[in-house]
Amino acid sequence: MKNKPYLITVLLAFIIITExxxxxxxxxxxxxxQKLQQNDFQIPKMENTVSQI
Structure with missing residues (x-):
């Protein structure tokens, strides 16, 4: 019975760490x-400059 509180604290610590x-x-x-979205916004600008040339 003495080990049960220890097990509960270990379980709680494990749950907190995983969360x-x-x-x-x-x-x-x-x-x-968000980084991918920024890259997607930059790609059309590149295409516009290429079409202007």
């Missing part, structure tokens, strides 16, 4: 998506 990693991963994906 933090998951949130960080989601934020990284959003950042990558």
């Amino acid at each position: 933090a990693l998951y949130i960080a991963y989601l934020q990284y994906q959003i950042w990558q998506f």
